[in-house]
Amino acid sequence: MTKYMIRDKQHTSSKKKVQCPNREFTREIIHRDTEELENKILPNYEEISKDLENKIANLDGQYKKLTTDISNQREEFHKEIDAIFDKVELEMIGIKEQHSIRELLDEPELLETINTGYKKLCNVAYFDDEGIWTSGDTGIIRCFNIQGVPQKTINTKGNDWPRDLVGDKNGALLYSEWLSRTVNKVQNDQTEVIITLQGWHPLNLCVSTSGDLLVTMHSDDKSKAKVVRYSGSTVKQTIQFDDEGQSLYSGNSFFKYISENRNLDICVADWKAGAVVVVNQAGQLRFRYTGHPSPTKNMPFEPRGITTDSQSCILTVSGKNHCIHILDTDGQFLRYIDNCDLKDLWGLCVDSIDSLFVCEYYTGNVKKIKYLK
Template sequence: MPTDKTDDFKIPSLKLNKIVEKELRIELLDYNATLTQTSVHALIDGASSYTHTEELLREARVIATIPTGLETLWHLACIGADEAWVSGWYVSISRISKIHPNTDDDVFTVCRLFPTGLSSTKEGELMYSDWHSRSIYVVRNEKTEKLITVPTGWFPDRLCCTRSGDILVSLSKKDHKKPQKVICYQGQRVKLEVEKDEHGDLIFAAGSNSLYVAGNNNGDICVSDANAQRVIVLDKTGRRVRFIYDGSPVTSRTLSFGPHHIVTDSLSQIIVAEPGVGCIHIIDQNGYFLRFVEKTNLSYINGLSIDSKKRLWIANGETKEVMIFQYLN
């Protein structure tokens, strides 16, 4: 009959030693560990100092304001350092200048009503989307060329040209009952479609709010989905979700998160507009919250763009002006 050895087994004792108010040491045989309580603010500060070589200003400051002369202001795209394209509920798109505010330079589009998206290519050429013709157009040498026609049954909304030259376009159905998607074009060729993740689940929600898109330096695809109340960042395959930002990294929210316009800068920081609360969120490429940009007159944010001098341009839909912010040292 086997001998019962359980009486010879001794359970090791676990020692808990409180070292200081926010530190706890655990000892088990020859093993020990120290747990330290910290705050979300401390984690954020640590991540910020580690991941960025240029510091954010403690408070972003307005360095210029440009009147557009438009009655409605809905889209904005920088050209170089001192100029930008702007548009509203018109068939035309206007060029504004920080140096020459009274410049009158309009491009008449082929849109039946107005452009649904606005961007500029790496070469500074104007690019816009037209919902009714389901097409993307580019203006070269003062001539308008049809660049892309999106798949049948889909309509183009927002768009952006990435630093690699690819074009990201958000698409929706006419009745908004089907979840939206994003297509990445390389020239006129479909490079990839962003609709389902690596598990086959739909990434975006159905709803009346358009998806806003931006490409990052590392190839990530950044999407504001106000219908799902979140920002989704995917890797360059468009199938793996790297992280989701819900707008509440530090404090609890009383209103649902409503992200809209989104851009990225040379440091790979992701900048998101939340018009409902007049606020700009800045997060790093890994989803760490960095800073809010809050101004009392930012309640109608209708466009974001970054110029070649790393300044943030914001379209103010209430005043119909474009504000230029310095937010980096």
Template sequence: MLQERSHKEVRENIIEQGTYLHQELEKIIQNHLKEAKKIEEEDLSILGKQISDMKSILSEIQKITKENQNLLKTKTIKNVLKHESENERFPEVQKLIELSPPSFVSQRIPQEALSQLFGTLTCSVRRETRHYLIPSATNLRSKREGLRIPEIIRTWRTGLKVSPKISCCLESDDCYVRSSSTIKQFSATGNELNVTKLKSESHFLIDITVSKNNTLFYSDNRDRSVNFVKNNTIKTLITLDGWKPLAICSSSTGDILVSMQTDDEKQSKVVRYSGTTVSQEIQYKDISTPLYSNPLFICENTNFDICISDWDKNSVEVVDSDGEFIFSYEGNRALTKYKDKFNPRGLACDSLSHILITDFLNNLVHIIDHNGHFLRFIDNCNLHCPQDVSVSRDNKLYLVENSKEELKVISYLV
């Protein structure tokens, strides 16, 4: 996948850069030639003036010499005694300007340095993405094909109800649900498999995600950390300074995406971590316009787009893998039949690159495509304050609601 950067565009960019550098180099050459011409004209002017002055002085000297010669020829003592020397009239003859010719010192730039100045050509990025088998009746020629009337196929009690978060495993049928300081692992049939008690007692500012190798990660807003659970032991991956983590997501590349906010809540961004190393930061739509205000939920699409549910902006902001803004989704006009404005919370992406967004105040889920086009609502499953969602590897929607100890599994694809 070339992600909107074709080989043709790369070649055109190289040619454009070459043309630009040729033009800039020609400007430099012309400026040097112009400066050399200016120096030449100034030197010639100085030398011309000196020659003119010398000719004038020489003419005066020749005139005086002739007069002196005529005086000697007269052999008149009276005229000789009246003669006065005029040598002191010409002291300036000794004041000549010596000119050394100009020089040009060329700088030989090594080919490696020139290549670095020209630019860098990176190789194509080849990354595996997940593809799921959809029943053959699915046909995507129309945006709505592949979707059907949603229905609840399973429910079970989790015992967790305060601002719950949910994350399905990528390589198994299990899922994790977090509430307060407890994370529970469930099988696809609702059997409780494991319980992890967290060190923090935060009821709200903790998010969870499961990596490709089924490692559980969670963010802790109180101590500014991102942690992982291994053999029922909690270990800290990173600790932030001046920033607090809000939401986390495991990328298909194995990286961890973390949305975060400064302590004074004036700046927000998304940071990609490869292990403990920062490999990318996404903060601005353009040079000065912030992308995010309060990014409390995050997920990655199967085409590597990064989707953020922004609490303060009441919108979903989507950028590509390079951090370039794609679109902002602010609800659908059909919301007029519901009680409140668009109020997005949790969001998830399925194998068809649909983005599913919980609408907390309107008790429904929006389904949009990867370009931000609205497809349909899930509004027939008796939802009440839907808080968070996740999509399983077989494209089932797992949904948890605020203040309800219930997990709902919804089928919505053909």
């Protein structure tokens, strides 16, 4: 019994002596592996990680550049496509006009007189479904049907009197307020501000064939004037100077009524400059019309309202001479309308069949005139 116990103790002691070197060896391996991990593998991993992060960052930059390039290319494609469709549309208009040339009447005819109730009447705009919208020197805009029956009344947003009003392609009414520097839209009896200017005041309005809004405006100090084209509330084009860097329009706060012709020319009646200023779609000056000599029209030519018709004629008001000038598309004088007992004329427009509506400032009357055969 004792013999076996002694042998067992010897065996146990011997076993412990064998295990000690194994633990030391394991410790050494772990230590060596740890050093290799810290000194070689981890730095390599960190370097690989940084390189990967840099590649990802560069990829983000390249992606943003690619996205910008695609966006710019899309915009260029849209411009080219718009230009193609504009050209096709002009060609179709030209073909249509060749088959629908209408001559001027020997004597224009007064068809109707609509009393609007304004003491000072400035603006008239034709709407297909509703008739005509009118405004004067108050914050009230009135709608009349073609028979002259009042249909609707709108109060301007800031109670300022509208410098101009026009209908857009969606049937909304647009008007400008000088004091608040805004252009407003009225649709479904709701009014919203669509443009707010800084450093400028809006004057007169025109909706182009493409649906863009053209706005004449003057600077706060009244030393500069320009035409700005908007798509919604985004500026697409500014027209201010000719090819020699001279101002196209006189710098003051007086009305500058505007109309787009069928050939996409932009026509501005620059009241105080005594001229109708016509530029092409790109904003390049085509001509200035400064009146037509007449022994019976001896007051200065100061054009106020302006419009264009289906024949590409330009019609503009000479208020002090109580008449309307009709010009062809190149600015050549064709004739006067001066036989309908017209007095102190201001704004004017034509309807879809070229009936003319013109405002008499002091009488508050809108006169409907037939001038084409």
